Amino acid sequence: MKLEEATRLSGETLLSFLEEMLLIRRFEEKVEERFRAGDLSGFLHVALGQEAVAVGVCRTLETDDVIASTHRAHHHCLAKGMTANALMAELYGKVEGCSGGYGGSMHLYDLANGNLGANAVVGGGLPGIVGAALAFKMRRQPRVAVAFFGDGATNTGSFHESLNLGQLWTVPAVFVCENNHYAESTPSRDHMPIADLTRRAEAFGMRSIVVDGQDVEAVHAAATEAVAHARAGNGPVFLLANTYRLTGHYVGDPQVYRPKGEQRDLRATQDPIPRLRELLGVDEDSWSALETKVAATVEASVEFAKNGTDRLPEDALLNVYA
Amino acid sequence: MPEITYREAVRDCLAEAMRSDPDVFLMGEDIAEMGGSMGVTHGLVDEFGKERVRNTPISEAAIAGAGVGAAIQGMRPVVEIMYQDFITLSMEQIVLQAAKHRYMSGGQIKVPLTVRTQGGAGWSPGAQHAEQLEGWLCHVPGLKVAFPSTPEDARGLLWSSIYDDNTVVFFEHRTLYPIKAEVSDTLEPIEFGKARVHREGSDVTIVAIGRLVHVALRVAEQAAEEGISVEIVDPRTLLPLDEDSIVNSVMKTNRCVVTHEAVTRMGFGAEIAAIVQEKAFDYLDAPIERVGSRFTPIPFAPVMEEYVIPHEEDLMAAVKRTVARG
Ligand SMILES: Cc1ncc(C[n+]2csc(CCOP(=O)(O)OP(=O)(O)O)c2C)c(N)n1
Numbered sequence: 001m002k003l004e005e006a007t008r009l010s011g012e013t014l015l016s017f018l019e020e021m022l023l024i025r026r027f028e029e030k031v032e033e034r035f036r037a038g039d040l041s042g043f044l045h046v047a048l049g050q051e052a053v054a055v056g057v058c059r060t061l062e063t064d065d066v067i068a069s070t071h072r073a074h075h076h077c078l079a080k081g082m083t084a085n086a087l088m089a090e091l092y093g094k095v096e097g098c099s100g101g102y103g104g105s106m107h108l109y110d111l112a113n114g115n116l117g118a119n120a121v122v123g124g125g126l127p128g129i130v131g132a133a134l135a136f137k138m139r140r141q142p143r144v145a146v147a148f149f150g151d152g153a154t155n156t157g158s159f160h161e162s163l164n165l166g167q168l169w170t171v172p173a174v175f176v177c178e179n180n181h182y183a184e185s186t187p188s189r190d191h192m193p194i195a196d197l198t199r200r201a202e203a204f205g206m207r208s209i210v211v212d213g214q215d216v217e218a219v220h221a222a223a224t225e226a227v228a229h230a231r232a233g234n235g236p237v238f239l240l241a242n243t244y245r246l247t248g249h250y251v252g253d254p255q256v257y258r259p260k261g262e263q264r265d266l267r268a269t270q271d272p273i274p275r276l277r278e279l280l281g282v283d284e285d286s287w288s289a290l291e292t293k294v295a296a297t298v299e300a301s302v303e304f305a306k307n308g309t310d311r312l313p314e315d316a317l318l319n320v321y322a
Numbered sequence: 323m324p325e326i327t328y329r330e331a332v333r334d335c336l337a338e339a340m341r342s343d344p345d346v347f348l349m350g351e352d353i354a355e356m357g358g359s360m361g362v363t364h365g366l367v368d369e370f371g372k373e374r375v376r377n378t379p380i381s382e383a384a385i386a387g388a389g390v391g392a393a394i395q396g397m398r399p400v401v402e403i404m405y406q407d408f409i410t411l412s413m414e415q416i417v418l419q420a421a422k423h424r425y426m427s428g429g430q431i432k433v434p435l436t437v438r439t440q441g442g443a444g445w446s447p448g449a450q451h452a453e454q455l456e457g458w459l460c461h462v463p464g465l466k467v468a469f470p471s472t473p474e475d476a477r478g479l480l481w482s483s484i485y486d487d488n489t490v491v492f493f494e495h496r497t498l499y500p501i502k503a504e505v506s507d508t509l510e511p512i513e514f515g516k517a518r519v520h521r522e523g524s525d526v527t528i529v530a531i532g533r534l535v536h537v538a539l540r541v542a543e544q545a546a547e548e549g550i551s552v553e554i555v556d557p558r559t560l561l562p563l564d565e566d567s568i569v570n571s572v573m574k575t576n577r578c579v580v581t582h583e584a585v586t587r588m589g590f591g592a593e594i595a596a597i598v599q600e601k602a603f604d605y606l607d608a609p610i611e612r613v614g615s616r617f618t619p620i621p622f623a624p625v626m627e628e629y630v631i632p633h634e635e636d637l638m639a640a641v642k643r644t645v646a647r648g
Contacts, residue, residue, distance in 0.1 A: 041446035041624050093446075093623030104448040104622030120450035121408065122380045155379030157411070183380055185356035191379040257355040313629030316621045 009217060011280060017059065017216050018276050021051040023294045024075045025273060027084055030298050031074065031091065035251045039306075040091050042104045043120075047075035049214075049246030052272035053178050054079040056219025057146065057239070060227050065144045066114040066132050068125030071106045072178075073118030076148055081113035088301035094308030101311045102319060122183075123149060123156030126175070130162050133171035133236070144230045146174045152183025154200055155191055163238070167204045170235035174226045175201070177238065178213065180245040185257035201238030213243030214272040217279075244270045323506060329499040331473035332362050332438070335480040336400060338509055340370050343398065346484060347374040349385055350402030350438075359404050360440055360499055386412035386437060390420045390489070393435040398484050406441035406493065407453050420489040421464030432487040436480070440494040442533060442583060443631045449619035452627075454532070454584035459491045460561050460593070466514060467561040469493040471535035474505045475558050478512030486514065495532045495583075515562035519571070523553035526577040526644050529568055529594050530556055534581040534613075534632065541637045550645055560590055568594060569601045576607040577644045581637055586614035608647035611640040 009017075028046040035044050047054065050072070058067070058079035069076040077087055082098055090097025091105055099109050106120035116132065119125040129147035136143040153159055154177060166173045177197060181188050189195070198208035207229065211222040219241055226237035244266045248255045255263070277287065326334065339346040347370075348363060354377045357364025367375040378385050382403060389401040403409045409416070416437060423431040443452035459467050466488050470476040476494065483490035520535060521542050530538040535556045542552035555571050557563055572578045578598050580591035595610040616630045 042622060043445075043447040043451060090622075093625070099622070101623035101626070102449075102621050104446060106450065107448050107622065120448060121411075124450075152380045155381050157381070157383055183351075184359070185352045185354075186377050186379075190377055311621075311623045311626050313625050316618055316626035316630045317616065320618050 009220065014217060014276065014280055015282075017055050017220070018273070018280060018282070019290055019294065020055045020079060021216065021273055021276065022290060023084065023297060024051040024054065024078050026294050026298045027078065027087070027301070028074060030302065032251050034302065041093070044091075044105045044251040045072040045249065046247060046251060047072050049244045049266070049271065050178055050180060051075055052216035052219055052276070053176070053213045053241045053243050054148075056216045057176055057223040059220055060223040061114070061144065061146065064114055065146065065227070066116050066129075067146045067148060068116050068129045069108070069118040069148050070125065070150060070153070071118065071120050071122070072150070073106065073108050077108050077110060077115060077118070080110065080115045082108070082110045082115060084297050084301035085304040086110070088305040089308045092305040092308060093311065094305055095311060096304070096308040123153040123158035125149065126153070126158050126162035129173050129175075130166045130171055133166065133173035133230075134169060137169075137171050142231055144172045144174060144227050146176060148176050148178060150183060151177060151179040151181065151188050151197065152186070152191060154197060160200075163201060163204045163206060163236070166236040167206045170233065172230040172233065173236040174223070174230050175236060175238045176223075177240050178243050179240060180243050182245060182249070184249045197240050198238060206236055206238050208238040208240060210240045210242070213241030214270050214275060216272060216276055246271065323504040325502050325504050326473050327500055327502050328473045328476050328494070329360065329362050331477040331505060332480055332494065333364065333366065335477045335509060336363065337366060337369065339398075339481065339484050340366070340374060345397045346400065347376065347397065348400050348402065349376045349378050349389060351378055351380055351385075351404050353377060353402055358402055360496065362494075362499070363402070382408050382411035383415055387415035387419065389435045389437065390415055390423075390433055393433045393489070394423065394431055398434050398436070400436040400438060400484060403437060403439040405451050406439040406455050407450050409437070409439050409455060409491075412437070416459070416465070416489065416491065417462050421462050424488070425464060433489045434485075434487045435489045436483040436492055437489065438492045438494065440496050442496040443615075443620045443627055444497055446622055446624050446627055448622040452620040454582065454615070456493050456531070456560060457584050457589045460590055464488070465561060466490040466559065467493070468514070468559045469531050470558055471495075471498065471532055471556055473501070473503045475512060475518065477505060478510050479514070479558060481509055481511045482514055485511070493532065497533055498536075501536070512558070514559045515564050517555050517557045517564035517567035519567065520554040520556055521552065523551035523575065525551040525575055526579060526641055527553045527555055527568070527571040527575045528637070528641070529578065529580045529591075530554060531560065531582045531590065533583055534637070537632070537634050537637055538581060541634050541641060544634070544638060545641055550641060552641065565597050565601070569598060572598050572602045573605045576605050577647075578606070579611040579613060579637065579640045579644055581613040581632060583631055584614055585617050586612045587617045589614055608644045611644055613637050613640045
């Protein structure tokens with residue numbers, strides 16, 4: 001894929017990407033820590049290692065472009081504009097949380113920022129993205145709808161039906177596959193008979209772009225192209241970002257299925273954050289200033305969440321119907 | 323008699339069936355090395371290999387449907403749907419294919435498929451990982467539905483499910499996996515349609531399924547201290563249903579409380595109430611009470627989740643109301 005020169009980013013912009021990615025990283029580590037400490041309940045999937053995909057894609061979007069996320073959602077949420085406070089407060093089940101304490105980690109909504117919600121059903125978000133994009137098209141709005149999903153989700157009926165319909169109706173959608181090479185414990189080679197996922201999009205006549213998901217600049221360039229294609233009315237794009245999950249499937253996953261040393265090796269070679277830091281030549285002082293800033297935001301979100309308002313038990317009866 | 327967990331009971335049954343019968347095999351997401359998301363099938367791939375303990379893609383319709391197809395060929399597949407919430411994605415294959423082939427073919431076809439699934443609230447996973455949907459499946463002629471509450475029943479009923487010539491949807495409750503109880507030395511198949519009376523009593527019958535059986539047992543202890551004698555009937559299979567055991571119990575106690583974790587409205591308990599009033603109307607001294615979840619999705623925040631699902635206090639209150647009617 002030849003990318004426009006015009007999509008090359010300034011150092012300043014890339015530095016802001018670095019900060020956002022670091023915020024996601026430290027946020028996720030804090031989530032792991034607070035879960036282990038017993039503060040957080042439920043089922044948590046963190047996105048350690050996949051920060052560049054979320055930031056690279058979401059930074060190409062306008063506020064009123066929409067995304068649908070997955071069970072692994074914190075990185076998408078933060079990248080699409082949700083505050084760390086609103087996210088952490090949700091994980092603590094507070095009124096101030098982005099879903100008012102009704103949702104939890106797998107059901108994070110932020111409509112003001114175009115986030116149509118995380119989704120605990122693998123593949124569950126894709127059909128709705130086709131529908132959102134259809135609405136934009138019918139109303140002649142220049143908006144784009146983006147679905148995030150994993151490699152595992154490409155085996156669902158929803159994936160195939162959505163790509164087919166989206167292409168058939170040339171809706172302004174982008175299907176972003178975060179190929180982290182695992183679906184829970186199952187490596188890709190054991191859950192699909194082909195190695196090249198773009199062939200799935202090709203079957204519907206859909207354009208695809210493949211990108212190194214650990215290179216935020218490349219992700220941004222590819223997403224810019226994909227979004228422009230969709231926004232211009234040329235139909236959907238399948239954006240395949242090859243990435244790595246540098247942790248377990250869920251917080252607490254003993255990862256018995258991982259070959260020994262794999263995670264350590266991936267952390268050493270496939271971490272998008274040191275890679276960007278190196279590219280930008282960020283020195284020790286600037287780095288620790290960045291760390292301090294990000295840590296303050298994360299700590300503040302925990303304080304905010306802990307001091308948040310608890311739900312009343314009977315609030316459970318609200319919001320069932322409009 | 324050995325003591326085993328509910329999880330081990332399910333696993334032991336699967337292993338024993340696979341050891342003795344090459345037609346039995348397993349399919350499901352992450353069931354091999356990881357042993358399934360609840361660890362139920364842990365270790366089975368080591369003994370039986372990947373050919374018979376098959377990790378599947380995330381394809382619930384195809385998992386159920388491939389089970390239907392293999393079953394029609396005479397195999398006895400046991401498929402696992404990781405969370406029962408996702409059985410919604412398998413529904414067409416279960417409800418429109420598995421349940422109906424025999425009937426539509428004028429009795430020519432058998433579909434000896436077992437669909438294992440698990441779920442339940444109480445751990446704050448949010449609205450898409452905690453529902454109890456057994457009532458949906460009970461509404462489908464052609465299916466059988468089991469919901470064991472103890473290790474012994476899980477082991478014996480699963481065996482009968484595997485060897486039933488119909489499709490059985492087999493519900494396990496997430497919070498029951500670690501419970502431990504004595505089981506007989508050798509696996510005893512348990513006939514479908516035979517309730518278990520967990521405790522005899524004379525003042526009120528509690529008909530309970532799944533997790534609520536254990537809640538009912540604790541409530542019965544407390545009630546006994548207050549002079550109320552509770553009988554607990556666990557149908558174990560919801561379809562077919564042992565109506566006689568339930569009705570006979572109510573004829574003895576003259577009162578009935580039905581309880582499950584699924585939402586009360588249109589639930590399995592409503593059917594029990596209908597049967598009891600139909601067959602034991604003249605014996606009833608009080609309205610039949612139903613104790614289940616409130617009619618909401620399962621909320622995330624633990625205080626709200628607690629409020630939505632039924633607990634001991636709710637069941638105790640229903641028992642007392644019923645007894646207070648004289
Ligand atoms: C329909 C459905 N089936 C099964 C699950 C259980 N589950 C949750 S995440 C997951 C793996 C998803 O893999 P992938 O789509 O690659 O996303 P990743 O976890 O790698 O981000 C599975 C099987 C689910 N949530 N929804």
